[in-house]
Every structure is written in C-alpha cells, then in structure tokens.
Amino acid sequence: MAPYHIRKYQESDRKTVLALFSQGMAEHVPTTFLHTLKLPRTLVLLLGGPLALFLVSGSWFLALMASLTLLAALWFLAKYSWTLFPVVSLQTDLSDITKSYFSERGSCFWVVEAEGQVVGMLGALRIQEPTLGKGQWELLHLSVALEHRGQGIAKALVRTVLQFARDQGSSEVVLSTSILQPSALTLYQSMGFQKTHQYFFMSFRLMAVPFIRFIYQVPCAQVSQAPGQGGCF
Known part of the structure; x- marks a missing residue:
C-alpha cells in the first residue's frame, strides 16, 4: 500500500481533480444500465416491443433491430x-474551486496525494441558509482513484470533513448518494451518518434510481458546558 497524505486543494490540482471527478461519474454508467435492465417495466418493453413488431411485420430482423435500438437508448x-453531474458541477461549485471553497470562512476542499499524484478528493461546503438556522456543512464530490481504493482513503477524507465541521462549530453534516453505490452507503453508515429520506433527480426517475440523503450529528466540541447551556454554540 502506497503512503498517502491529505492536504488542501491548490490551483495546480484543478485538471487532475476534474478528471478524477469525471472518471468517478463514468464508473456509475454500467451499474445504472444493469439496474435499469432488471426493472419489470424494462423487461416488458424489451420483450413485448420486439415481439409485437414481429407479430405485425413477421420479420425477426426488425424485431432484433428494435431490441438493439432499445438497449442503445437505455445505455x-x-x-x-x-x-449531467459534471456539467452542473462545472457550472456551480467546481467552476472555480478556490472561490467556492476558500473565499469565505467555513468551507474547504481537500485532495489526497500518493506517489506524487492526486488520487482522491472531497469538499465541505457551508450551507448558507440551513434549515431551522442550524450550522450545516455539505459533503461533496468524494472520489478516490480506482487503483487506490481499499486503503482507507475515503474514510480518512470523511473523517477530515467531520473534524473540520466540528472545529467550525457545525451541528450537522449532510450528503447525498445513490442506492447504486453500496460501498459508499456502507462507509457513511459505519461512520455514524443516518438516513433521512429518499428522492429522485429528474434524469434518474425514469430509471428508478433514488438518492438517499444522510445526516451526521456533529458531537459537541466542548466536553464540559456551563449549567443550562446545550449544543456547541
């Protein structure tokens, strides 16, 4: 296992960070495609559509071409x-990482270096108008290069964010991930994140891929408090 260390993002990391993010998103395409194929409505479409075309036209070739066309459309x-994720992110927080995460106190972006290369990343963005006035931070863009997984890098990055949030006086850290990322779901739950609800991005609703919202209640940074005082503020 190659040694690694976590440090704050620098502008010289931008190209590698964006490539790592895009590669991570691309990895989910085959999983999403297979998930969609297993849906009952997809099976009905893939079997019933070509069969109906064969009964009408009497051509197996047309039926086969219809099946291939449907598969291509699903892919x-x-x-x-x-x-869409990289596109939207490049128009929002990743359009200027330094500005988004370092221009104001309370947000930060980290990268992981191993053998002189950036192999992981994670951001913590302060939510400007948190629900009920609570101090919230959102965990974003957790990604580790495929060849460096299984070394505890993702867990170390999440721990870095949780400690950062605690130092900043945050009460909650929130994040979202899809149900098609079982390793991420296991990681977050093992670290104390709790599920709050499921929801759909519009582009994923057609494929029945819900996202899960998690929340982590940050332990109070102060061990002892004056009588009558509660919370970390």
Missing part, C-alpha cells in the same frame, strides 16, 4: 444522466 439514458 444512452444511463450515460446522459451521469454526464
């Missing part, structure tokens, strides 16, 4: 959905 839909 395109899966790919398109995950392509």
Whole structure:
C-alpha cells in the first residue's frame, strides 16, 4: 500500500481533480444500465416491443433491430444522466474551486496525494441558509482513484470533513448518494451518518434510481458546558 497524505486543494490540482471527478461519474454508467435492465417495466418493453413488431411485420430482423435500438437508448439514458453531474458541477461549485471553497470562512476542499499524484478528493461546503438556522456543512464530490481504493482513503477524507465541521462549530453534516453505490452507503453508515429520506433527480426517475440523503450529528466540541447551556454554540 502506497503512503498517502491529505492536504488542501491548490490551483495546480484543478485538471487532475476534474478528471478524477469525471472518471468517478463514468464508473456509475454500467451499474445504472444493469439496474435499469432488471426493472419489470424494462423487461416488458424489451420483450413485448420486439415481439409485437414481429407479430405485425413477421420479420425477426426488425424485431432484433428494435431490441438493439432499445438497449442503445437505455445505455444512452444511463450515460446522459451521469454526464449531467459534471456539467452542473462545472457550472456551480467546481467552476472555480478556490472561490467556492476558500473565499469565505467555513468551507474547504481537500485532495489526497500518493506517489506524487492526486488520487482522491472531497469538499465541505457551508450551507448558507440551513434549515431551522442550524450550522450545516455539505459533503461533496468524494472520489478516490480506482487503483487506490481499499486503503482507507475515503474514510480518512470523511473523517477530515467531520473534524473540520466540528472545529467550525457545525451541528450537522449532510450528503447525498445513490442506492447504486453500496460501498459508499456502507462507509457513511459505519461512520455514524443516518438516513433521512429518499428522492429522485429528474434524469434518474425514469430509471428508478433514488438518492438517499444522510445526516451526521456533529458531537459537541466542548466536553464540559456551563449549567443550562446545550449544543456547541
């Protein structure tokens, strides 16, 4: 296992960070495609559509071409959905990482270096108008290069965010991930994150891929408090 260390993002990391993010999103395309194929409505479409075409036309060739066309359309839909994430992010917080995460106190972005290369990343963005006035931070863009997984890097990054949030006086850390990322779900739950609800991004609703919202209640940074005082503020 190659040694690694976590440090704050620098502008020289931008190209590698964006490539790592895009590669991570692309990895979800095959999983989403297979998930969609297993849906009952997809099976009905893939079997019933070509069969109906064969009964009408009497051509197996047309039926086969219809099946291939449907499969291609499903693959395109899966790919398109995950392509939207980098596009939207590049128009929002990742358009200028330094400005988004370092221009104001309370947000930060980290990268992981191993053998002189950036192999992981994670951001913590302060939520400007948190629900009920609570201090909330959102965990975003957790990604580790495929060849460096299984070394505890993702867990170390999440711990870095949780400690950062605690130091900043945050009461909660929130994040979202899809049900098609079992390793991420296991990681977050093992670290004390609790599920709050499921929801759909519009592009994923057609493929029945819900996202799960998690929340982590940050332990109070102060061990002892004056009588009558509660919370970390």
